[in-house]
Amino acid sequence: MAEQFINCTIRNGKAASFWFDSWTPFGQLLKFLGSSGPRDLNLALQAKVSDAANAAGWRLPSPRSENALKLHIHLTTRQLPLPHLEEDSYHWIVDSIDCSGFSSLQTWEFLRPRSRKKRWTSSVWYKGAVPRHAFNMWLATQNRLPTKVRLAAWGLNVQQTCGFCNQFLETREHLFLVCDYSASLWSRIFARLQPHHQLFLTWGELLSWTRQASAPAPAPAPAPAPAPPTLWILVTQVTIYNIWRQRNSALHLNGFTNTEVTFKTIDREVRNTISARRHKKTFSSLMSLWIR
Structure with a gap:
């Protein structure tokens, strides 16, 4: 349940997991690309985002699926994770708002079940x-x-x-x-x-x-x-x-x-x-x- 709120901002890419962190609009890439994703992209499950790029660009093979193509298109708009940049950072995002840390109030207001207001x-x-x-x-x-x-x-x-x-x-x-x-x-x-x-x-x-x-x-x-x-x-x-x-x-x-x-x-x-x-x-x- 918490997965949907944790977002990673990529800078040097050394801390962020390529497959398990939500650093793209597609959420966890392992779920987005499926269990065959690590084999198709030739990246281990333990790979960091920095392992998928170098100074020349993103080091990914040609896409083999529609979702892989969407990922390639998105990566062309992203800044490359280069070693001289700052550390990656994680943010708690609720309804597109950065909570500047974990917020139990805003998270509960987003998650709690709601029904139509009663007349009484x-x-x-x-x-x-x-x-x-x-x-x-x-x-x-x-x-x-x-x-x-x-x-x-x-x-x-x-x-x-x-x-x-x-x-x-x-x-x-x-x-x-x-x-x-x-x-x-x-x-x-x-x-x-x-x-x-x-x-x-x-x-x-x-x-x-x-x-x-x-x-x-x-x-x-x-x-x-x-x-x-x-x-x-x-x-x-x-x-x-x-x-x-x-x-x-x-x-x-x-x-x-x-x-x-x-x-x-x-x-x-x-x-x-x-x-x-x-x-x-x-x-x-x-x-x-x-x-x-």
Whole structure:
């Protein structure tokens, strides 16, 4: 894998391997010309680039293949490797850019697998996010949290009804959006951010809401200005995190707190997050929009 990045600049040709170093646009010449290349060019596998030339020119026999012909044509444009020139040098080239040495960052950016950017990216990863909230939101968005329905699908013998209401299956949408416990929390949040907003029914509706331009600024502003969407995403992630935490408490500990206590926890975490980041531009105006 590293072979594609190492490039040799030929000067006197005494250090560079003729067959194994990438000193032409064709990469390793042993691969370019094939296993018969050393025999066809009458150069040993251990030959240096300087062994293929002298003061009179390149010492190579007539080409016997199309690739050998390409190599001959290219060599006519190259400076001869002469003994009085400087030593050969090696360079780490990434995407035609000399990194002036090995660069793990640029190499990884070039090699790492990429896929199309997801629409939900901005609803999960944003500047100033609390890591545990963002990670939990990412798992929920990917539907990878171990809800009871998913645990049962893995073959575990568990009761699949919601730990809050004990009436419906504990799916992602029910647990975080539809259950009376979660719906009560969202109603309190809408009362702060967007009164009269309808409750969510699907996860797509929730993500779409976080991507909105946000609610207007409070009076007495002469013209309502949109608040930073950071507030919507922050509140959503804190809410999802605390619902999941109460669900785990109901399943593994002594039960869950009522919605009044849980909302106070959400409110406190939102305030603490905003206060800790109040010097950031995107957080500077959020407190007044949250506590109004």
